[in-house]
Amino acid sequence: MTTPESMDHQGTTARPWGLRTLAVHAGQAPDPATGAIAPPIVATSAFAYDDFDVGERRFNGQAPGYVYSRFANPTVAAFERKMAALEGGESAVGFASGMAAISASLLGLLKAGDTVACVGTLYGGTDGVMRSLLPRLGVSVRHFRSVEALCTGLEAGTRIVYVETPSNPTLEVIDVRQVARMAREAGAISVADNTFATPCLTQPLALGVDVVVHSATKFISGHGDATGGVAVGSAELMGLVRSAGMGQLGGCLSPHEAAMLLRGLKTLPLRVDAACTSAEAVAHWLQSHPAVARVYYPGLSMHPGHGVAVQQMRRFGAIVSLDLRGGRAAARRFLDGLRIVTQAVSVGDADSLACHPASTTHHGMPEAVRLANGVSDALVRMSVGVEDTEDLLADIAQALARV
Secondary structure (H helix, E strand, O other): OOOOOOOOOEOOOOOEOOHHHHHHHOOOOOOOOOOOOOOOOOOOOEOOOOOHHHHHHHHOOOOOOOOEOOOOOHHHHHHHHHHHHHHOOOEEEEEOOHHHHHHHHHHHHOOOOOEEEEEOOOOHHHHHHHHHHHHHOOOEEEEEOOHHHHHHHOOOOOOEEEEEOOOOOOOOOOOHHHHHHHHHHOOOEEEEEOOOOHHHHOOHHHHOOOEEEEEOOOOOOOOOOOOOEEEEEOHHHHHHHHHHHHHHOOOEOOHHHHHHHHHHHHOHHHHHHHHHHHHHHHHHHHOOOOOEEEEEOOOOOOOOOHHHHHHHOOOOOOEEEEEEOOHHHHHHHHHHHOOOOEEOOOOOOOOOEEEOHHHOOOOOOOHHHHHHOOOOOOEEEEEOOOOOHHHHHHHHHHHHHHO
16 A cells, blocks of 8 residues: 555655645554554553664663653654655654753754844743743844844854744744744754744745744644644754654654544644634724724734735635733633633633633733733733534624624
8 A cells, every 4th residue: 555654745646745745644554553544642651672782772762662651752753754745844743742842942943142133923831931941051142123124134154043923922024034044044944933823824844944842732633622832944944843752852642642632633634724714804893993903913904014015825824813992801801701712721622712811821921011012901812613603703892892
């Protein structure tokens, strides 16, 4: 039987597989022992080896094979292969969470005395690593509000340039190709958080980025029932990330979670496409509502990053943020009034979710930094799911009526 691996993620002709086919087939094949179509969950902590010499060679990397699930596991490996195929990378490393993937990527590629340049708004957890953890380890972090600021301020010798696009929660769209080019010219490694866009909408590696990270808990899982993360890049860089993330930090992905993520990935393009359709309708409808002061969505022509989004995104995503007239009190009334949309801090689920970032995902940010990044008390972030568009619009309308 011809398998995805034997065809190098291509079909029987010279034409590469499409994204939906990759999502279903890449990285896995029916189990040769049983014929099971779904990858078996290999729930073991350790793996037997034939003799003393085999064990020694496996542990020092001279022979293939599994030795300990903290380092590698067959179910996790299937997830890693599928993510590498979807992002167009050589290699991937699965982690226990998105923050584990981000932290291991940074710590695996940095040393004391290095500098990291961050561009635009960052997720609260990532911002905490940049502002609190890395400086304690002797790593300097410079924050740039825009690509234009990076153009004039990026110093030669910078080790990593880090970007998140669209950003969380204000949906800034950073020109990934330009950032990757500037990083390369400065001798730096570019790292992009692709959680919000997913490989369905943007493939940063194809735009010149060196490392892509995801919170797999979000769109990759898609059902709110698994926690994980992943980093994708060259085999060389992923070797460093795996060594730090698994060997030193131990942030390994459980085989049970990997199986859930593999299941979620099969419908990723379908879910993202359906959610984008509803998000576009929601964003355009919100623009004319009197209770809404501003809508943040890259698909709107008035969005500052719309032109860049048209160039680097296939569609404009499933996240819509809005500023409500009336500040925190209005945000509270709106969120408490929702019935179909659930109050929760995650994104990317089949269920539509909404939250108040200032009091949840970004509450740990210093207030001045939070406000400078546009995360006001009036801001609400919505992750649009796969429900019927008309039902979502009706729910949002009745909740806004309370505002």
